[in-house]
Amino acid sequence: MRDTAYDIMQENIKNFLKQIKNLSEEIDSESIKRLASSIEEKIKKDAFYLVVLGQFKRGKSTLINYMLGTNLLPTGVLPLTSSITKIYYSPEVKIDVIFNNGVKKEIPVDKLELYCTEKRNPKNQKGVDTIEIGYPFDFLNRDVVIVDTPGIGSIYQHNTDVTYEFIDKSDAVIFVLSVDPPITEVEKQFLLKIAESVDKIFFVINKCDLTNRNELEEIVTFTKNVIRDITKKENINIFPLSAKMALEGKVQDRREVIKKVA
Secondary structure, three states: OOOHHHHHHHHHHHHHHHHHHHHHHHOOOHHHHHHHHHHHHHHHHOOOOEEEEEEEOOHHHHHHHHOOOOOOOOOOOOOOEEEEEOOOOOOOEEEEEEEEEEEEEEOHHOOHHHEEEEEOOOHHHHEEEEEEEEOOOOOOOEEEEEOOOEEEOOOOOOHHHHHHHHHHHOOEEEEEEEEEOOOHHHHHHHHHHHHHHEEEEEEEEEEEHHHHHHHHHHOOOOOOHHHHHOOOOOOOOOOEOOHHHHHHHHHOOOHHHHHHHO
């Protein structure tokens, strides 16, 4: 049963949403309309946004695939993700592409790459606002929505812009780093921005299969000290793993592989 404080907060948010909608109609602002739509969607779903953020090619999509236990999101050697992708619980797999003009189109899984990747949708020429994927995951509360974001710091500035715009909508963040290199200046500045808006941040150091145990311990210690300096928090949780190898182990149902790299 919801407590009174929660109900009051929800009612205040709904009233605020009405004001935003009225404002968007008065000045005919598409960006404000999208903001209002996003808030309305969250209220309706009562969703908790777990947002996966990081620099390009850190393995964010692979990490999400590992979490889901399947090769759902496209991955590759070049910067791929070009739009916000939301994954929510559904008994059956279902993919909807929502365009900037508000049109929604259902697509099959094998067509996902045509809309969410830089290669098949360069500079978002197709005008994709978000992609929503229903998937029967069983490892999280069903009110959780996992959000994949474009990587920052690549040559595609629009990808960075899209990701920065989503930070304020995050309830919690998984910040993905890797061992090659451990943390860059771009990531430090990005984390500083995230820490201003999000209280719950979990850190993953990916690709740990590329280094040995001693080097990994040094990387974890170094990264933890840098993060402490940026966030001003003492309790920093860092999880080293190889998302690629862990995914392979999960898909092949080889628990011994997962234990080695996750």
